[in-house]
Amino acid sequence: MAAYGVDRGNVRPGDTILITGAGPIGALAALYAENLGARVYVSELNPNRQKMMNDLGVATLLDPTKDDVIAAMKDATGGIGVDAVIECSGNERALQTAIKAVRSGGYVVQTGLHTKPASIEPMELAEREITYTGTWCYPVTDWPRIIDLIGRRGLAVEKVVSSTINMDDIVTKGFEELVSPTGTETKVLVRGH
Template identity: 65%
Template sequence: MKAAVFYGDHDIRVEQVADPGPPGPGQVLLRPLWCGICGTDLHEYAVGPIVIPEQPHRLNGAQLPQVLGHEFSGEVLEVGAGVTHVRAGDRVSVMPLLFCGTCYYCRRGLNHLCVSMACIGLSFEWGGIAERAVVPASHVTPLPETMTDLQGALVEPTAVAAYGVDVAGVRPGDLVLVTGAGPIGALAALYAASLGARVVVSEVNPVRAELARSLDVGEVLDPREVDVAAWVQDQSEGIGADAVIECSGNERALQTAVDAVRSAGRISQTGLHTKAASIEPMKLSEHDITLTGTWCYPVTDWPRIVDLIGRRGLPVEQVVTAQVPMDDVVAKGFEVLLDPAGDQVKVLIDAGAAE
């Protein structure tokens, strides 16, 4: 079968690999339908391997080369022994985080912080940019008829964004600043607006800013032209934002978050910083500000996110800017997304297009 396989820095090959074969007990065999390219995938391609293991992973023995893809939907082709909640023909979304279940964090329900955590498509035998994949049945959630295959591939990034907003305690009527309108920032803006918040987005990249405007969830500011913190203060009678969802992983944006949030307000650091960033901690103390990092999402959140999209109509598909066949995953996916002048924000790969 055909799959997109990561070998190293700037080395992804669409090639023939061995078919996974039938599923074992507690597993399902899937035909991946759509799979998103994540910022983690981009980092691996640009400077990796980072989280993709070069030596056997301690949880499951996975190592390079790696079939990519952890944001994906699929069709169930076959189920293994003991699997009862899905059957052949069902469409599903895959929760990719793998955990030991016995470490300090797993025993406290914090499985996303497992000390041995692995991830389908990054540190597992299979991934979603492939014609077939075997995954644990416990990690798939059926999609309702009201939800498209493409939306099913967006459950994972939506879960990331929603967790950031939830950690910030966003409530109806809150003024929420979202810094960065990449895929996670755009989804965070959509989700916060769905909760009844007044949303403001700060984004310097014109392509991403235009995407944010197309969502029609609130004002979009260019921090090169507007003092965002001052604008937020002005719009709130000098109080500030109730919450800031920092999705850019940019030092200036984090500093803006601290300056823009109100006293006793909440900042959720959802974007990943790849280098150190400085802030003035005294501002946190003087204004009783809560600054909290977020990592992935609760592993139990899939049914809720599927419900938000499929039954409550959260229009997550609006963040998708390109749909690309597997054969073009590098040229029209990774390379375009890494190009500072590129015209795409969220690219989904059609694994079936390679068949």
């Protein structure tokens, strides 16, 4: 899903992109985009996920509770805006930031799931010719390419795995930690019985 979102954003070597949200999909999107040769910025407010992103070393980290993300993206691009934003948080404010931070003619990819309506300005999409697209599921034809990236080109996806748990702990140590805004988990692998 992470690679598919970046691909839907038409990200190319040398592009500057913003990823909003550093959960498992956002973190993997950052790894993938950096591997493609993009300059990557990540906006994340959870301190545990911020630490993980710093440890990955593939992106410049912004904290939306402290940093003006839109201004930072304009500064980083000479006032133009980023080429693409991959919105991975499912948060209304992050989506609004994405639209303001992207350049005219750029891409905003909705990968995070919004479970309630979000307010955006459709006229801004039209005036600035922003391509706004969603993702739901990746094509299975992507698997050989992604496996090759992991195997031969060293896409270090294992660095995003925060823990491995037993099946009996899937709710308390897995799901509840993953959905908690202050949770310490990013990607949890579950051992079968």
